[in-house]
Amino acid sequence: MSTDAEPRWRRLEPDARREQIFTCARRLFRERPYSAVSTADIAQAAGVARGLVNHYFGTKRNLYLQVIKRMMFIPEEWAETLPDGPVEVRVQIGLTQFLDRISRHSKAWLSMSGAAGVGHDPDVEEILAEADQTGASRIMEMIGADKDNPQARAMILAFVGLTKAAGREWLAKESLTREQVQLLLEQSLLTIVRTVLPTLK
C-alpha cells in the first residue's frame, strides 16, 4: 500500500493563506453581487474549510469591505509630476494621465466608479467618498485651486461625478470615444475654473 501519505491539507503562513482567500473573494465579488456570493463559495474557491474564512476575516461583510478598500487603492502613484504652466495645459495633461490610468485599470475602476445610494451602506459609502476626495484633491492640484476651500472642493466633487459618468460611457457602454470624453471633461473643467469658481470669492 502507498506509504507516502499525501497530507490532506497543507499549512500556510497566515499572511499567505489570508492573501489567497482574499484573492478568491475579490474575484467572486467582482463577478457576482454581494448576496450571491456565500462564504462557502469563497472557501471552496480557495480550497479551504468555510470556518477559515471567518477565522481570517471575521465576518463576510468585513471581508467585502476589505475587498472594496483595496480596489480603491491603485498601485502606481497618483501623481506623476505636473509641469508648471497655464491652466489649459495642466488640465489637458492631467486629464490625459487620468484617462490613461482608468483605462489601464478599467475593470477595477468600473466596479468602483458608481456606488453608494439605494442600498445605502454607510461603511461602503465612506470608503467610496474617500476615493472621491482623493480624486478631487488631484484635480484641485491640476487647476491650482485652494484645497482648503470647502466650497471649491464641493464643486470639484461634483465634477468628479461628471468624470465617473463620462468614464462609464466610454469604458463600459462604449457610447463615447476617448477623445470625446477628454473634450467633454476638459471643456467642463475649464468652464468651472474660469466661470464658476471665481464667483466663490
Next chain:
Amino acid sequence: MSTDAEPRWRRLEPDARREQIFTCARRLFRERPYSAVSTADIAQAAGVARGLVNHYFGTKRNLYLQVIKRMMFIPEEWAETLPDGPVEVRVQIGLTQFLDRISRHSKAWLSMSGAAGVGHDPDVEEILAEADQTGASRIMEMIGADKDNPQARAMILAFVGLTKAAGREWLAKESLTREQVQLLLEQSLLTIVRTVLPTLK
C-alpha cells in the same frame, strides 16, 4: 363575559393590504440597507404574518425592486411646458424647475441619486439607468438636441452624473448653496451645448 369576540385579525382588500405592506417596506428600506431589513421586520411593522409578505410580493428582493421602481416615479408631471426662446433662457428655466423638483422630493431623490456599481445588481442598475435616461431626455428637450443621436445622449448622460453629484453636495452635504449648484450646472451645460456637442457630427 364579553361576547363581542374581537377578531384576532381583519381581512383587507388585497390592494389595500399590498399597499400597507409596501409602505412599511419602503420606510424600512429607506432607513436601513437591504440586508439589514428582514422580512420579519417588514411583517412586524405591518402587523402581519411573515408569510403574507411573500404571498403578495413573492420574494423580498422583488419587493425591494418595486420600492426602488416606485421611488423613481415622481407623481407630478415631468414637463411643465418650456417656453420657446434662446438656449440660455431655456436652460436657466429648465434647471430651475429641475432644482425645484429635487428639493421638493429631496428625501426620495437622495435615496435614488447615487447607485449601482460595487454591489452591482443588474436589476437595480437597469431601473436606475432608466431613470437617468428619462432625465437625459428632459435635458435634451431643454437644449434642443437630437434625441436619437446616441453620442449626444451619452454626453448628456454624463452630464446627468454631474447633476446628481451636485445635487448631493447641495441637499445631502449642504456644502453648496442652491445658487451655486444652479450656476455650476448652467455653465457646464452651456459649455457642452456650445463647445462639445457641435464636434459630434
Next chain:
DNA sequence: CCTTCTGTTGACACCTGGTCAACAACGTGT
C-alpha cells in the same frame, strides 16, 4: 519517536427567506 505549536477542520447553534396546508374572517343564501 515523542512533544509542542498552531493552522485548519467540521460539527453545532442560530437566523433568514420561501412554501404550503390549514385556519378563520366575512359576505351570502336560507
Next chain:
DNA sequence: ACACGTTGTTGACCAGGTGTCAACAGAAGG
C-alpha cells in the same frame, strides 16, 4: 339566526447561509 363557501391570513416547516469553537493534524524541534 345559522350554515356555507370564499379567500385573506396564519404559523409551522424546510432549505440554505453565517459565525463560533473544541478538537484535529501538519510541521518543526528535541
